[in-house]
Amino acid sequence: MATPHLPARKLRVGILGATGTVGQRFIVLLETHPVFTVHALGASPRSAGKLYQEAVRWKMAQPFSPVVGSLVVNECRPELFHDCDVVFSGLDSSVAREVETAFVRADLPVFSNARNHRMGEYVPLVVPTANPEHLDVIQHQRKQLQLRRGFLVTNANCSTTGLVVALRALQDAFGPLSQVMVQTMQAISGAGYPGVSSLDIIDNVMPLISGEEEKMETEALKILGGLQPGATGFRPLTETQVSAMCNRVAVVDGHMECVAVKFSQQPAPSPEQVQQVLADYTTDAQTLGCYSAAKETIVVATEPDRPQPRLDRENHNGYAVTVGRVRRCPALDVKFTLLVHNTILGAAGSGILNAEIALAKGLLVPLDS
Amino acid sequence: MATPHLPARKLRVGILGATGTVGQRFIVLLETHPVFTVHALGASPRSAGKLYQEAVRWKMAQPFSPVVGSLVVNECRPELFHDCDVVFSGLDSSVAREVETAFVRADLPVFSNARNHRMGEYVPLVVPTANPEHLDVIQHQRKQLQLRRGFLVTNANCSTTGLVVALRALQDAFGPLSQVMVQTMQAISGAGYPGVSSLDIIDNVMPLISGEEEKMETEALKILGGLQPGATGFRPLTETQVSAMCNRVAVVDGHMECVAVKFSQQPAPSPEQVQQVLADYTTDAQTLGCYSAAKETIVVATEPDRPQPRLDRENHNGYAVTVGRVRRCPALDVKFTLLVHNTILGAAGSGILNAEIALAKGLLVPLDS
Amino acid sequence: MATPHLPARKLRVGILGATGTVGQRFIVLLETHPVFTVHALGASPRSAGKLYQEAVRWKMAQPFSPVVGSLVVNECRPELFHDCDVVFSGLDSSVAREVETAFVRADLPVFSNARNHRMGEYVPLVVPTANPEHLDVIQHQRKQLQLRRGFLVTNANCSTTGLVVALRALQDAFGPLSQVMVQTMQAISGAGYPGVSSLDIIDNVMPLISGEEEKMETEALKILGGLQPGATGFRPLTETQVSAMCNRVAVVDGHMECVAVKFSQQPAPSPEQVQQVLADYTTDAQTLGCYSAAKETIVVATEPDRPQPRLDRENHNGYAVTVGRVRRCPALDVKFTLLVHNTILGAAGSGILNAEIALAKGLLVPLDS
């Protein structure tokens, strides 16, 4: 592993949507970060002007620091974030499109968790441990938008994130997949606060998460696809069919996914080979020495009843994907169960790790440097 | 619908495993039944000799009647049940094989929920609203075992039950299925009492239910298969591949299943055609006028976020299967979500409805008739 | 028990707030009622003009009938309910004061579950199995408001309801109480839909239900107090101190309450005497032969681990209060645990049973009679 590349000073971070569930997770993850420091917070006009500790309804198990608590919340206007080295957006999709566009036009580097721009022609949709090479399109994006240091990078939907990490490992080792069936049991924190009504989820399962299946089926193909020559755009997969069935269950954090895959090349690899490849999988995040990178990108659980959300979601601080129960599938080729922490690697953590990779690659450039 | 055929007197019922979860459900369902009356209760030697109200740790939301409460619990020996017209077994699999064999040899008609004999060569494995015609093998079984009125009929595993009702409807209408992927989110009551530890299921999902996937993948093929000529045995499906991924979630009653199917005949039917066929599906249970038969074998929910366990498990008193979200599958052909009440249609209710069908068909014969 | 007094025809019922949680419970309870029939539904302007089945987000486990589903929802204006014999209000407190006032002024008999008028000078606050004699103030109210057949009767807060049933039994038998400590563990359905956020209640307890403690501490004194001479008003208790600590827990239906009491008269009764008095307690609701009255007003559970919400909330169709664990209190005199179904006896059921009593007493008069 490379020695981590630490910049001369901590990078000043702006967080948009700072009072929301994803915004709160950004703050928790950044409070002790060696490279980034929380510098400016943006939220709705209703919160603007208040101290953060007055504006937020904090729902994390870890407290925020007094320093963050006494920051004054801003409206989400780029001129109020001009001295930020990097901006993380946890904005709600109802406002993200417009706000993020304004920030990028103001030449700010933005890592967004919102869904609005994910399928944009020049917008990298990056799961840091699945397709970090897509960050290279930043240069082309800058040209198109005539930016100097600004750009927009999005990360994927939370349940897509866990899936593609495992699929990328398989695709790299065994060639293209022809069919992917995935069924999710997703945590309530994915819906924000107040989010899921308790009457909908106690002693119950919700068999619909609006728009989620479409996101998984679409985003996965872009993420797992290649780049246009010269990194001038994306070539989504066409040979892989992804089918998703998404459910909400009474779990606080951690999305479980039952996955079955069919390989294009036959005979298919054995479950043992699949398991080995998943366990061995490493990515740029590790080789570049990124601070938040999990020591194991994929933790392969060997106990027969794992992964479990409560026991495994914090593996490697929530930046790992945990896979278990790798076995033969009577209908497709191989099936397994995976778990991703939906608000760490599945949301805020992806943004942060994407930024760490971009910094290591020289794509994210601190101000005055 | 036929006028229900009521016998001259109520049939006296023996219940084996009467203090367990399935036994308790038998009692709840039979307390108000117009054809069957609870007559004798069997349980472990530890309970034998006690009044039922002293022996049982009752976990149902409905109370039992004083009449049942003051029955004396017997050991599970056939001579203590000789005056029963029919015996329902909710025995644990650790003892069911031996006990049920003894009861059948004593010429008692037994409907068993235990898994032990399900795959037996002459033993019908019957989901009442999927393959009631398999009951016809009773005659052959009697010949083989030299019985006059006794027999053994089993019902299926709870999660298999919900699945095959829908699959049978599709198979009848559109011909054989080539692939079935099913992923379950199963209720805790399926594991009995004390069953699932609360530490394993609160804020958690258990990705393994030991033996459950194998049961689904095997039992479904027998149930959906045909009979040997002359109803002398079974011809399990060979052309259909069933793949199951089973999980336990924090729901009290009601198993949810995400199902995707591929049809042998192409082009495949549309989701609309599938939905229509499911809604129109009727079975012998209805045409024979059985008391417990659901008015709709399959309830097709049209709201986009149904079925849900808490809201739909009691549909038609728990004897219906509820299906929703029928839609195209990008990987196979069609996918949908179904719900079955795991301790009613998925366990005790199957036994009772099987008995009602057998009675209507003249296969179950009351004593002294 | 008296023969129930059935009117010549079913009384036509209007339901205000029909799409809300309490309104839905009114509909479930009235669908099979022998005396009342659902005739008109009122809701917010947003729902008005729609069929009920289109306007409602139904969250009950029992379905509504097609007849109710095809009723057109009205705005909550009295002229649209002029042909109702009686009106039940499940309105939210944000609008209940004004709407209910308009209905009463239009000479309609209104039974309200809203909190707004509960402490009104001439407004009976009636828990049907605690203080039905307070209904006699209806005559005085009519005089004050110059009404012919209209009136306003309120029922109590859900957690107050369970408490006062037990306290009234004790007060009748043993004289005034000096101190009452009550701590609640309340179900999520009490907060309506969407109500409690799942992030606030899964793997959690909420130690605050806004305004609830104040309601319990105040309403109980009015309910348990006497009447002014001539039934011209109320005399709230002054000698009893009630202290409430209210919490929300992850239960769908059924409020649990841990109660400790100190009697004014010493020596205090023994736990055995208290238990006997609770078990023997009967009220007008039973002696008048009211249809919905529980056969036992208070069910005294003798198992040491009861009452439990899931197992006991449906006792006598949710119209009973269940009490258990009656024992000596080292600090006060006697303590016990009670359970009330918060949306049946604790809300809609109180309104319905109050109406049944008022009808039996000749206080509720059908139109054209």
Added chain:
Amino acid sequence: MATPHLPARKLRVGILGATGTVGQRFIVLLETHPVFTVHALGASPRSAGKLYQEAVRWKMAQPFSPVVGSLVVNECRPELFHDCDVVFSGLDSSVAREVETAFVRADLPVFSNARNHRMGEYVPLVVPTANPEHLDVIQHQRKQLQLRRGFLVTNANCSTTGLVVALRALQDAFGPLSQVMVQTMQAISGAGYPGVSSLDIIDNVMPLISGEEEKMETEALKILGGLQPGATGFRPLTETQVSAMCNRVAVVDGHMECVAVKFSQQPAPSPEQVQQVLADYTTDAQTLGCYSAAKETIVVATEPDRPQPRLDRENHNGYAVTVGRVRRCPALDVKFTLLVHNTILGAAGSGILNAEIALAKGLLVPLDS
């Protein structure tokens, strides 16, 4: 705060009951401890001889280290722990009495979480942030039992622990309490694994925890009482009446307690005074500079809806008690809600912090020193 007194080398720790819930928590807390190091593990004969990683069904969210995982589990015989500086017991009460007696007789210093010896005449029952001065009875115990370095110290029941920390603060400031009413909502982890059946707790509350109320009512009086002259024994409170009502709710970790108190001295302090005293409360654990001591012994939450188990149980790594909602009680004097992490301060953490205090006081003496 004193500079923490670090011994020359880490103290070797033996853990009895190492595979149980409390044993697992000891391991989690000790893995990163600067003073103690896990040296020997004891469990039932069934586990003895196996590697820890094979013997344990690990249920903690944090993993154990490979070093601990590869320790060989011993039977709980003192000669197998002779080289331990200190022994922590998380044994089940069914075996703790005998085993712990043998260990103490073998001159080993034992800190036990089991209930068996808590009320023993010479056995300190110590909540480290409530009555650390009770440790001084160790000297007298040694004399009585003719021990050189061995002794037995117990910590309290989990729900007692949270309560007495707050009560001690009040008692120190305002003099004796005359009445204490406490009602608990306790987490499932308190019952171990498998412990509470999920059928008993999902959509439910259990109103009985066998023996728990008696423990709270008895242990609190010993803990809050004084010492005999010369620290030769205990003088339990006689002037305080404690009444407990204990319930189990669907929470993984963290016991909530609703507490109401009456002071002997009147007029009673105001809620504001009580709150201030709780916030200012410090103990020997802090002044002696113990590593595990919380920076705030009692965290006073000022938000109106706190404490909450999910958000506050980890305050100061689970070693703090969190109090909120301090307000006037209409029946007694003052009431409030408190939260204690039942397996950290409420179990294993108490043992560890007691050991740290005993070490700082020179009562726990490392081998060969």
